[in-house]
Amino acid sequence: MGQTTLSYYKKHAIRRYGFHGTSHKYLAETAAAMLGRPVGQLNAITCHLGNGSSVTAVEGGRSVDTSMGLTPLEGLVMGTRAGDIDPAIPLHLMRTLGATAADMDAILNKKSGLLGLCGDNDLRAVIERRAKGDPEACLAMDVFVYRVRKYIGAYTLSLGGHVDAMVFSAGIGENSALIRSLICAGLERVGVRIDQDANAEMCGGRQGVISTPDSRVKVLVIPTDEELSIAQQTLEVVSTEASAAA
């Protein structure tokens, strides 16, 4: 047997690390508290949508899949990151344009995403331009929203169709009722019904439910608190080590 690609995993630590873990953990725990159940009994899809964005599938309180990989480049379309693309594209650009690995790193991490699609990386600017009918801004938002919906669809099946809650958080998820509404549009058949008044109100650091009472999937807006989550997890590690040493 020749060398398998599994050796990259074993010898070179190529694996899915995922990012925003402190945020997704905080969101799952807060969602469980809001639904009045132990986090171990919660299935959820947590959407951390900021400048960097990721989605996580949470089953019984544990992350079972997440959209960022070895680096934060994989997954959603972000402010300046491309997210998922055909892995052959960088190879093609390196061959045809003579681009180096460093060039590709800069293109895919710093010049792609919303910025690459329309010239603005801040979604507030993209939303303003879209409202005026700017075609590139419309395209950028369509691609952004479509990619989030695709992950929600994939993770809904990863969770066997059993989703208790969908959570929106971070700069975009906490503040843009428009983006939340576009992501959830037409999902009634998979149990998601948005209360548009509640959605419009849940901005600027407010926490609450934005789905209708009859929505099978509860849709929540939760301002994330990564600092608190880091402090709680640090305390957990320190207390465990202290009690083991005693």
Ligand SMILES: Nc1ncnc2c1ncn2[C@@H]1O[C@H](COP(=O)(O)OP(=O)(O)O)[C@@H](O)[C@H]1O
């Ligand atoms: N009202 C809003 N509408 C749409 N997008 C917003 C709004 N407020 C903030 N954002 C987006 O949130 C992003 C910042 O999110 P944040 O979670 O702070 O990002 P990061 O931690 O990755 O820097 C901004 O780039 C902007 O696109």
Ligand SMILES: CC(=O)OP(=O)(O)O
């Ligand atoms: C990993 C990442 O994108 O982090 P942030 O959201 O803080 O930019």
Ligand SMILES: [Mg+2]
């Ligand atoms: Mg952040």
